[in-house]
Amino acid sequence: MKQFIDRDKELLFLKSEYKKKTSSLVILYGRRRTGKTALLSRFLQDVDGLYFLASEESEHINKRNFAAAALEYVEQTADFKCTGQYEKNKQSVEEIGQLCTWDDIFRYILLNKEKPLILIDEFQYLGRENPAFPSIFQRIWDTMLKDSHTMVVLCGSLLTMMKSQTLNYSSPLYGRRTGQLKLGQIPFSCYHGFMPQADYEKQIERYAVTGGIPKYIELFIDEDDIYDAIRHNVLDASRFLYDEPEFLLQNEVEDVGSYFSIIRTIAQGARRLGEIAGRLETSQVKLVSYLDTLIDLDLLEKEVPVTERNPEKSKKVLYRIKDNYIAFWFRFVYPYKGQLEIGKQDYVMRQIRAHFIDSHVSYVYEQVCREKLMHSELNLLQAGRYWDQDVEIDLLGMNADEGRAVFGECKYWSGQVGMNVLKSLETKSRTVRFQTRVREKIFVLFSIHGFTEELIEYASDRENILLMQ
Numbered sequence: 001m002k003q004f005i006d007r008d009k010e011l012l013f014l015k016s017e018y019k020k021k022t023s024s025l026v027i028l029y030g031r032r033r034t035g036k037t038a039l040l041s042r043f044l045q046d047v048d049g050l051y052f053l054a055s056e057e058s059e060h061i062n063k064r065n066f067a068a069a070a071l072e073y074v075e076q077t078a079d080f081k082c083t084g085q086y087e088k089n090k091q092s093v094e095e096i097g098q099l100c101t102w103d104d105i106f107r108y109i110l111l112n113k114e115k116p117l118i119l120i121d122e123f124q125y126l127g128r129e130n131p132a133f134p135s136i137f138q139r140i141w142d143t144m145l146k147d148s149h150t151m152v153v154l155c156g157s158l159l160t161m162m163k164s165q166t167l168n169y170s171s172p173l174y175g176r177r178t179g180q181l182k183l184g185q186i187p188f189s190c191y192h193g194f195m196p197q198a199d200y201e202k203q204i205e206r207y208a209v210t211g212g213i214p215k216y217i218e219l220f221i222d223e224d225d226i227y228d229a230i231r232h233n234v235l236d237a238s239r240f241l242y243d244e245p246e247f248l249l250q251n252e253v254e255d256v257g258s259y260f261s262i263i264r265t266i267a268q269g270a271r272r273l274g275e276i277a278g279r280l281e282t283s284q285v286k287l288v289s290y291l292d293t294l295i296d297l298d299l300l301e302k303e304v305p306v307t308e309r310n311p312e313k314s315k316k317v318l319y320r321i322k323d324n325y326i327a328f329w330f331r332f333v334y335p336y337k338g339q340l341e342i343g344k345q346d347y348v349m350r351q352i353r354a355h356f357i358d359s360h361v362s363y364v365y366e367q368v369c370r371e372k373l374m375h376s377e378l379n380l381l382q383a384g385r386y387w388d389q390d391v392e393i394d395l396l397g398m399n400a401d402e403g404r405a406v407f408g409e410c411k412y413w414s415g416q417v418g419m420n421v422l423k424s425l426e427t428k429s430r431t432v433r434f435q436t437r438v439r440e441k442i443f444v445l446f447s448i449h450g451f452t453e454e455l456i457e458y459a460s461d462r463e464n465i466l467l468m469q
Contacts, residue, residue, distance in 0.1 A: 005214070006190035007039050010181050014043045014153070017179055018117060023146045025176050028155040029162040030183030031298055032248065033215035036155050039183065040119050049073075049117030049151075050109065054125045059133070062126060067105050074112040106140050116150045123154040124161035134165045138172035146176070159297055160252050184298065185212025185323075188368045189375065195221050200469065201448060202226070204412075208356075208364040209234070211324035216241065227353060234333060235345050242340075245329050252297055260334070262290055263299065263321065267330035271303075271318040291319060299323055306384035306396050309435050316387070324364055331360060357412065365412040366394050369446040372468065373397050378406055378442065391431050395444070403439035405432075410446040417447040419455050422465070444468060 017024040030036055037053075044051060050073040052066050109116050120126075126133045145152060154173075156162035166173045167180065191203050194217045198206070205226045210216035219241070223229030234241045245263075249256050261280055270276045273291075277284045294300040301322040304314040321327040332355075333340070336348045366385075373395060374383050383397035383406070395408030407429045411417050425443055444466045445451070451459075451467050459465040 004035075004038060004042050005193040006186040007035060007042070007183075010039055010183065011042060013179065013181060014039075015046065018047055018151050020151075020178075021149065023148060023150045024152070024178040025141060025146075025173075026151070026153045027162070027166045027177050027180040028153055028183065029159060029166075029180070030157065031159060032157045033213050034183045034185060035214045036157065036183050037121060038214070040121065040153065040155060044119070047117055049119055051119045052121065054120060054122045056125050056129070059126070059130045062129070063100070063102060063105070066102075067100060070105050070109050074109065102136055103140055103144070106144055110144060110148050110150065114149075116148070118150065119153045119155065121155045122157065124156040124158045124165055127165040128161060135172040138176065141173070141176055158251055163296075186214065187212060188371055191217070194218070204365060204368060204448070205356075205361055207368070208324055208361045209328050213325065216325055227349065227356075230352060231345060231349060234329070235340060235348060237340065241325070241329075242333070245326055245334075248297075248299075253293060258290060259294065262287070262294065263326065264330050264334060266300070266319055266321055267327060267334075271320065273317065273319070276319065299326055303385065305386045305388065306382055306398065307386060307432065307434060328360060332356070362410075362412040365446070365448065366410045369408065369410040369468075370395055372446075373406065373408060373444065378404070380404070380406060386432060388431070391428050393425070393428055393432070395446075396432070398434075400436045403437055404442065405429075405434065405438045405440070406442045406444055407432075408444040408446060412448045414449060416450050416452045417445055417455065418452040419458065421445060422455060422458075440464070442466065 014026065017026055028036055028039070040051065043049075050069055052069045054062055055065070106118075109118065126137075130136075141152070154166055156166075165171055166177070168174065188204075188207050191207050191212070192198075194214075195203060195206070206217070206220045206229070209226070209230060210220055219233045220226075220229045223232065233239050236242060240247075246256070246260075249259055253259055262276065265276050265279050270279050273284050273287065276291075277287045280287070291300060295302065299322060300319055303318045303320050304311045304316050308314045308316065321330070332348070332352050336344075336351065339347050370383050374380055374397070378397065379399055379402065380397040381399045381401070383395060386393040386396040393407055394410045395406070397406035397408070398404065407425055409417075409421055409425050411421065422443060422445060425445070429441060429443070442464045445455075446468050448469065450469075456467065459467050
């Protein structure tokens with residue numbers, strides 16, 4: 001079930017680039033299954049363009065396939081002349097691929113299309129097969145395309161390669177792009193678009209597994225019970241989600257085992273650099289480069305207390321698994337791979353049922369609440385977690401310009417939230433030290449299963465207390 005959700009901004013950008021009177025070169029990248037190809041397909045519904053999917057095969061085969069796509073794009077209305085004046089009607093596509101250069105094929109498109117639109121998907125494979133290809137394309141862009149009223153989109157899903165081939169300073173294409181789009185995960189606020197019939201709680205539990213990856217979400221749409229969905233789509237070794245994290249990392253890094261050890265250690269609760277290094281018995285200096293790579297791959301993120309004036313220099317850094325599915329997989333699948341390989345699904349499901357809510361969904365719920373807080377009418381400029389020694393606050397939002405601080409607690413538990421949670425939050429709020437003056441304090445409690453009558457009555461008389469789901 002393919003759906004196009006939360007990509008309107010990116011689609012509008014592509015359309016605006018196409019309408020330019022000058023040529024444009026757009027780099028579209030992001031991890032696998034985030035919907036890049038779906039975005040390009042939607043773009044092509046409104047404009048006429050050449051879509052070419054590069055493969056991991058030889059450069060010759062890719063060039064042949066690109067030539068075939070070019071012939072189809074121009075509807076074979078003109079003779080295809082390669083260097084040496086070989087005519088199309090005297091050759092097969094195979095011969096064109098052998099006799100023609102990349103320059104010939106692009107020139108053929110320019111000669112037969114008034115406003116060429118060329119979309120090359122999985123561009124990084126061309127550069128991996130032939131490391132000189134980015135330089136070849138750079139020459140083609142400089143000598144033919146940039147002054148020809150042409151739009152080119154180079155799309156790729158291997159982040160490390162796409163950055164090195166198109167975005168980094170050392171790339172031959174550096175400085176040529178007119179725009180770039182990094183396609184990330186969809187936010188929870190758009191999740192209902194995939195499953196509008198599911199209630200709020202079901203959406204959160206599914207989001208805790210799938211995150212905002214459209215391909216993952218589609219697998220869970222028709223599953224009514226979250227645990228059945230996990231058994232069918234994740235624990236079944238024949239399904240792609242079973243070893244998806246392994247596939248993701250194998251295509252991006254060489255020392256997969258070291259990266260797995262790091263992610264698993266963080267999933268088990270070690271979040272400070274020193275603690276992670278201690279458990280892995282390695283040096284902090286060596287560990288930092290691995291952590292930076294995982295951050296570049298959008299799998300990890302650094303977290304510092306939201307009150308820090310210079311976050312980049314803070315010594316209170318924690319590392320968090322950014323991707324919900326990666327966090328779920330390393331918590332509930334990777335440690336039990338041995339049991340799953342010998343058919344012990346029932347045992348693993350018992351572990352998931354026992355700990356899924358308390359040790360996973362409850363933390364994802366904090367992310368959902370933070371997103372909702374940032375989009376509320378409280379007009380916050382930033383929001384995050386706060387911690388200092390023995391004090392932890394789930395959410396702290398701020399607007400320094402207006403002197404406003406918002407303190408929040410998020411409870412994803414079976415019972416209702418009562419006065420004790422509010423009083424505890426008020427106590428903890430008094431320990432927070434701000435860099436600027438706070439003139440207004442607001443307390444927000446989030447609860448998936450509501451609030452006690454006592455708390456509802458108490459909050460109704462106070463403008464600085466908000467109760468939200």
